[in-house]
Amino acid sequence: MKGDGTTGGPTGPDPAVRGPDRAAGTEPGGPRGDAGVGPGTGPAPDTSGSGVGGPPVNPRMFDGAVAAVAVLAGAEGRLLYTNSAFTRLFGPRPIGRPAREAFPDSDAHRFLAVVDSVRVTGRARQVVGERRTDTGAPGQARHFVYSCSPVTTDHGPGILVLAMDTTAETLTLQRYEALVSAVSQMVWVLGTDGSMHEIVPGWEQLTGEPWHPRADADWYRQIHPRDREKLSAAWQRAAGGDRPRVFEATFRVRAADGSYRHLTTRSVPVLRDGSLVEWVSATADVEDAWGTQLRERLLGQVAAVSGVSLHEAFAEVVKVVVPELTDACLIMLLSHEEWPLPDHAEVTARRIASATRPGLPAPPALRGQRVAVPPAVRAVLDRREPVTFRLEPGAPMPSGLIPTVSERWLHASGATSLTLIPLIVGDLVLGYAATSSNGDTPIPGPAETELLREVLHHAQHPIRKVVELQQARRTALGLQRAHLTRPPSVRGGTLAARYQPASPSGEIGGDWYDAFTHPDGTLVLGIGDVAGHDLTAATAMGQMRSMLRALAYAGGPGARPDAVLARLDHVSAGLGTAPLATALHVVLRHRPDGTWLMTWSSAGHPPPLVVPDRGDAAYLPGAADPPLCVASDLLRTTHTHVLGPGDTLLLYTDGLIETPSAPIDEGQRRLAAEATLCRRQALPDLLRILQGLSDHRDDTALLAFRVDEES
Structure with a gap:
């Protein structure tokens, strides 16, 4: 309410009972609503020490008080006194006027009703008030708490009015509530007895269920079954022990539509004198952010x-x-x-x-x-x-x-x-x-x-x-298998071949083998490996195998293996067939005594293994020349060996003996030892057993020739 601008004068009660400001303040009207609403409302015992019937109160004792003080007396409640704090808070008021004249404000009826109630009942009243005044910023709302208590004055029974400005505290609380609401969080308080009080609501809107007043099974039923145990364990870690800790968790809650949404909550323990009194918790819906992450x-x-x-x-x-x-x-x-x-x-x-x-x-x-x-x-x-x-x-x-x-x-x-x-x-x-x-x-x-x-x-x-x-692997395998023809039948001996692509990888290598006979019965064997593990390597493999077969056949039974490989090297380098390749070219001629004369040349390929009819398997001596497509003008060499009845010649690619975890000579020893143990196996079975020595990281090709024991 607004003051009337009237200042106190000499009229009215004895000036001795007035304060030094000689003016009254505005009515500290009650809250907007019933005058008795608020903490401490209703009849209360007189605790002023100056109740009716006691010694008269001396208003000057309140001159320097921080609280705003006013004294009214008589049936009309005439204003006897106001101190300077009252004037600062409510503005000047006319001294000696009846209360209804001293407080003519439009909303003064609330305050006057409290005064009348104290006068009639003789019991003190305390009221929380809010009003707008001309003091401070224009139109600013001021918040205060005031009490009216019965006292004795020199002018008879009176009422002592004390008021305190609580504007700063009230605004702080309002700003906190507005801030919490602005960030769309639910805020609630958990008591040490398990009671839960919702401060900033949101639970019912989210879940369609009323707020649960206790942290019990009813509340946990809204939690996702997969999150209940984890949430409970996290709470026990935070709340257990001698000193509670901040609790933080993310969990799913069943929403009103039956779906589950992710919430994150942070609960802070409130301690008083070292003892836990409650938990203050803020919970936010983070479903969108969680889903994005x-x-x-x-x-x-x-x-x-x-x-x-x-x-x-x-x-x-x-x-x-x-x-x-x-x-x-x-x-x-x-x-x-x-x-x-x-x-x-x-x-x-x-x-x-x-x-x-x-x-x-x-x-x-x-x-x-x-x-x-x-x-x-x-x-x-x-x-x-x-x-x-x-x-x-x-x-x-x-x-x-x-x-x-x-x-x-x-x-x-x-x-x-x-x-x-x-x-x-x-x-x-x-x-x-x-x-x-x-x-x-x-x-x-x-x-x-x-x-x-x-x-x-x-x-x-x-x-x-x-x-x-x-798909590329199937194409490469189809191309490769198309070139790996069935070995021919040989008079005086037996042939077998086996090819296995790498099983643990999606790549396909350039391994190949070949076997054919000249019209006079001379047997030509070949095996090799083109660098690379893709369709290009498979294509190059087919080209080099075909060229070697053509050059060997065109050269006739008497062509030296080193000369054939030299021609292949020259052609491959000129046509750019492959960047690098190894090959082993073998020629076998059946002799009247039942033996076979073997001549061969190696272009960087592992040496042939011979498993004799009796004795241990051994690799044929003779250093390998450099691989193909490296130095096409290099002179190559031919080696010879005689195979007797029952002897087995084994040609293979490096995938059979190479592993990342062991040197190649260890692989060669394992191959020779296994071949010795299995010498009596039929050739297809022998090759199957020997191929099991590979770790299958690379392709393997094997070609075996065994001299008949009775030829």
């Missing part, structure tokens, strides 16, 4: 997937999505790569990778189980959109979606849903992923399914590399 992290992980086969690549993919996005994931690879297929075309899908979250039964072993793709799966692959099937307890599962062993696992693990997600690389439909929710895990909603689909779709980039590599 999870998406970026998972997309980064799936983009880093490597693997040299689809089995290995998808084995890494399922580990990315489990358990972050789903409880279990199974990858089914189609037997056809073209889609869609005609309705009558039969197509199957094979299990190639799977993963399950901890706590679930172990998944069935991957043994290539297949399932005929039913119409329901065909529809999913045709639409190229995920589909979720709800699995009711005890109800039969849609048949044929996954192999029978996986269906049994879903039943055993308490699956509640099965989601099929097409796996697409470009325009190629590779298969589908089957994911499940199990136990008390909520069935995924549209947002969770879309994120899962996006992560799996993002895997197409590394998967595409594997697919392209496998």
Whole structure:
């Protein structure tokens, strides 16, 4: 209310009871509402020490008081006294006037009602007030607390009014509440007895459930089942012990629409005299930020997937999505790569990778189980959109979606849903992923399914590399096998050959072998390795093998092996066929005594191994000349050896004896020892056994010739 601008004069009660300012202040009106509302409202005992009937109060004792003081007396409540603090707070007031004249403000009725109540009841009243005054900033609201107590004055029964300005404290509280509300956080207080009081609300709006007054099972039911134990353990760590610590956690809460949202909370212990009195907590919805971080992290992980086969690549993919996005994931690879297929075309899908979250039964072993793709799966692959099937307890599962062993696992693990997600690389439909929710895990909603689909779709980039590599590998293998012809039949001896591409890598090498006979029965053998592990190496291998065969045949049975390799080196260097290659060229002539005269020349290739009919296997002496395509003008050498009845000649490539963890001479010793032990094996079996010595990191080619024992 506004003051009337009147100053106190000599009229009215004895000036001796007035303060030095000789003026009264504005009415410290009660709060906007009923005058008795606020702390301490209602009848209260007189604690002033100057109650009615006691000695008269001397107003001058309040001249220097910090609190604003006014004294009223008589039936009309005439204003007897105001101190300077009262004048500063409420403005000047006319001394000696009845209360209703001294406080003519429009909202003075609140204050006057309190005064009348104290006069009638004889009991003190305390009121929290808010008003606007001309003091301070224009229109500024002032907050204060005042009390009216019955006292005795020289003019009879009176009322002592004391007021304190609480504007600064009130504004601080209002600013705090506004700040908390502005950052969209829920603020609540947890008592040491487990009681919970919500200060800044938001729980019911988020969850659709009323605020729980206690931290009990009802509150925990809103927490995601996967987060309850972790949240409880984190709270025990913070609240346990001699000194509580700040508690921070991120967890999921079930929202009103049934989905789960991530919240982050920070609870600070409030200590008083070293003892815990309560916790003040601020909780914020961080679902959008959490989802963005999870998406970026998972997309980064799936983009880093490597693997040299689809089995290995998808084995890494399922580990990315489990358990972050789903409880279990199974990858089914189609037997056809073209889609869609005609309705009558039969197509199957094979299990190639799977993963399950901890706590679930172990998944069935991957043994290539297949399932005929039913119409329901065909529809999913045709639409190229995920589909979720709800699995009711005890109800039969849609048949044929996954192999029978996986269906049994879903039943055993308490699956509640099965989601099929097409796996697409470009325009190629590779298969589908089957994911499940199990136990008390909520069935995924549209947002969770879309994120899962996006992560799996993002895997197409590394998967595409594997697919392209496998396609190139199949092409290279086809080209290579086309050149690795079946060895011819030889009178007086037996031939066998074996080729094995590297199994743990998606690369294909340039290993090759060759065998043919001249019209006079002379046998020509060749083996080699072109540097490189790709389609280019396979192509160069085919060219060099073909050129060596042509040069050897054109040279006739009497052509020296070193001369043939020299011509091949010259032609290859001139045509730029390969950057580097090794080769071993062997010529075998059957002699009347049943032996075979062997002549050979080596261009950087491992030496031939001879397994005699009796005795230990040994490598033929003679240093190898440099590889091909290095120095085409270099003179090469020819070596000779005689093979007797029962002797076996073995030609091989370095993939059989080289490993990253051991020197090559150790590999050669293992090969010779194993060949000695298996000398009596048929040639195909011997080559199969010897090929098992390889670590399969590189291609291996083997060619063996055994002299008949009776020839």
